[in-house]
Amino acid sequence: MKILLPVLILTLLLAGSCQKDETPDTRGTVTIDNTTTLGSTTYYVYGFLFSQAKKVTTRDTPRPDVTVDSDGTSILFMTENERNSFYLAGEYTDEASARTAFGNLTSATIAESQWAGLAMPLAENQVWIYRAGSRTSGNDHYAKMRIISTRTEPGDIKPFAECTFEWEYQSDGTLTFPGK
Numbered sequence: 001m002k003i004l005l006p007v008l009i010l011t012l013l014l015a016g017s018c019q020k021d022e023t024p025d026t027r028g029t030v031t032i033d034n035t036t037t038l039g040s041t042t043y044y045v046y047g048f049l050f051s052q053a054k055k056v057t058t059r060d061t062p063r064p065d066v067t068v069d070s071d072g073t074s075i076l077f078m079t080e081n082e083r084n085s086f087y088l089a090g091e092y093t094d095e096a097s098a099r100t101a102f103g104n105l106t107s108a109t110i111a112e113s114q115w116a117g118l119a120m121p122l123a124e125n126q127v128w129i130y131r132a133g134s135r136t137s138g139n140d141h142y143a144k145m146r147i148i149s150t151r152t153e154p155g156d157i158k159p160f161a162e163c164t165f166e167w168e169y170q171s172d173g174t175l176t177f178p179g180k
Contacts (some may be wrong), residue, residue: 020158024053033162050169074121084115098125
């Protein structure tokens with residue numbers, strides 16, 4: 001009994017220390033595209049969900065915050081949150097300038113009239129701000145995105161679009177990066 005109790009306590013402590021941290025990342029780099037896949041009964045594409053820091057499909061719940069598409073001439077980000085959710089914070093001539101601007105973007109003030117329904121046209125070295133949340137919830141969350149690369153080409157049914165971007169997310173309802 002004297003040996004069993006310390007071994008049991010040590011086992012519990014070790015088991016607790018090996019648990020994975022379930023907190024999603026708040027920044028990273030991701031590539032999404034508009035490849036359409038047929039599920040069992042419906043088509044879907046993968047987009048990106050900032051709050052969970054992962055790619056999710058348009059059939060998942062919650063749905064992605066942003067998906068990418070092409071109109072044949074331009075690449076664009078879309079969202080399904082029923083409000084104007086994109087703001088172009090800046091366009092830069094080179095990667096170094098865009099990276100510096102992205103890093104220096106620690107807060108913003110954006111008038112309601114400056115938000116757009118689509119982020120279009122996407123181009124390398126742009127910095128965008130995205131806001132999630134519905135018009136009525138008052139529960140906004142924000143992400144800033146630096147466009148690293150875009151690619152489009154003809155497709156069988158519609159033009160292919162792909163975008164790689166660096167992102168940073170905050171969920172505290174302010175336009176402060178990182179969140180408080």
